[in-house]
Amino acid sequence: MNAFETIAAVKTPHAEYGHMALLEVGKGCGRGCRFCLEGQVYRPVRHRSVEALRETVARMAASGERRVGLVGACVSDYPWLGELLKVIEENGLELSISSLRADSLTEDLVAALARGGHRTLTMAPEAGTERLRWAVRKPISDAQLMTACDLVRSHGIPNLKTYFMIGQPTETSEDIEAIVDLAGRMLERLRVPDATGRPFGRLTLSISSFVPKPWTPFQWAPFDGAESLQAKLEIIKRGVRRFSNVRVLHENPREAALQALLARGDRRVADFLELAASYGGDWRRALREWPGDAEFYTTRDRPIGERLPWDHFDVGVKKAGLLREWERAQTESTVAVGAR
Ligand code: SF4
Numbered sequence: 562m563n564a565f566e567t568i569a570a571v572k573t574p575h576a577e578y579g580h581m582a583l584l585e586v587g588k589g590c591g592r593g594c595r596f597c598l599e600g601q602v603y604r605p606v607r608h609r610s611v612e613a614l615r616e617t618v619a620r621m622a623a624s625g626e627r628r629v630g631l632v633g634a635c636v637s638d639y640p641w642l643g644e645l646l647k648v649i650e651e652n653g654l655e656l657s658i659s660s661l662r663a664d665s666l667t668e669d670l671v672a673a674l675a676r677g678g679h680r681t682l683t684m685a686p687e688a689g690t691e692r693l694r695w696a697v698r699k700p701i702s703d704a705q706l707m708t709a710c711d712l713v714r715s716h717g718i719p720n721l722k723t724y725f726m727i728g729q730p731t732e733t734s735e736d737i738e739a740i741v742d743l744a745g746r747m748l749e750r751l752r753v754p755d756a757t758g759r760p761f762g763r764l765t766l767s768i769s770s771f772v773p774k775p776w777t778p779f780q781w782a783p784f785d786g787a788e789s790l791q792a793k794l795e796i797i798k799r800g801v802r803r804f805s806n807v808r809v810l811h812e813n814p815r816e817a818a819l820q821a822l823l824a825r826g827d828r829r830v831a832d833f834l835e836l837a838a839s840y841g842g843d844w845r846r847a848l849r850e851w852p853g854d855a856e857f858y859t860t861r862d863r864p865i866g867e868r869l870p871w872d873h874f875d876v877g878v879k880k881a882g883l884l885r886e887w888e889r890a891q892t893e894s895t896v897a898v899g900a901r
Pocket of ligand 1: 600662
């Protein structure tokens with residue numbers, strides 16, 4: 562990992578993060594969230610040493626960069642983060658991190674982000690209830706989320722963005738309503754002036770639709786379906802209308818359905834791709850005219866014994882381990898969080 566630099570090779574203002582120099586701190590993630598492909602296929606976890614990064618950061622500063630964006634599957638798990646923050650500040654650079662785990666946030670990290678001009682802190686609770694967070698193996702408690710809100714305000718960061726995913730295995734209507742409830746509780750903690758008296762800005766709920774990915778423990782789970790996801794989105798949007806400074810961002814569930822078809826399809830889905838290409842990329846028209854059954858690939862429960870279209874690829878993930886995790890998810894989803 563230390564033998565070569567991992568920085569963005571092309572920097573252009575037309576890219577999403579074009580205004581900052583990107584620096585990868587490591588690859589892989591050891592957390593094992595059951596929906597996450599990255600956490601499975603990029604194992605083992607490898608980090609670049611802080612010494613290697615020190616040289617790169619110094620070179621970035623010397624070449625006139627002003628802001629450095631740290632990249633990695635889970636940057637807040639980088640073991641020498643405190644030291645790296647110092648290196649970045651010593652070189653006069655501002656710091657940016659895309660998303661942080663609420664359970665690895667520290668005073669120092671939030672303070673460094675605030676000093677680096679961060680206007681929005683982003684974290685991903687993924688689900689409204691602790692029960693569902695535990696079932697997907699992202700065991701972040703409500704208390705940790707509230708502490709994160711307090712840190713955001715005590716360091717004067719004006720906005721908070723949160724990622725949620727709907728349509729996850731074992732989800733119920735209670736989990737959907739809980740997203741609204743959680744937003745309200747976070748807002749109560751956030752709606753305090755910061756140390757200089759400035760009010761809180763905006764809480765953003767960014768809602769994505771769960772697509773069961775191959776080579777993850779949830780590869781056997783069905784995709785929820787565009788209509789069901791749309792109905793859940795409406796519940797959330799209606800629910801947060803009473804909060805003036807909560808914004809909901811979401812993708813179109815139909816696009817998630819397309820993603821599910823492409824992620825879970827077999828060789829027969831190639832016909833659909835050809836058709837879409839022949840219509841200049843108009844996949845909606847292609848879906849209407851394709852004779853295949855999209856739901857066969859997307860919303861159907863896959864029995865454990867079914868041979869999956871991606872089984873013959875070796876990406877270094879053992880199916881037995883995935884199955885164990887899939888079975889654990891079913892069991893753990895029924896156990897109250899306090900009883901774990
Ligand atoms: S969702 Fe994030 S924390 Fe969880 S396994 Fe994936 S990269 Fe790691």
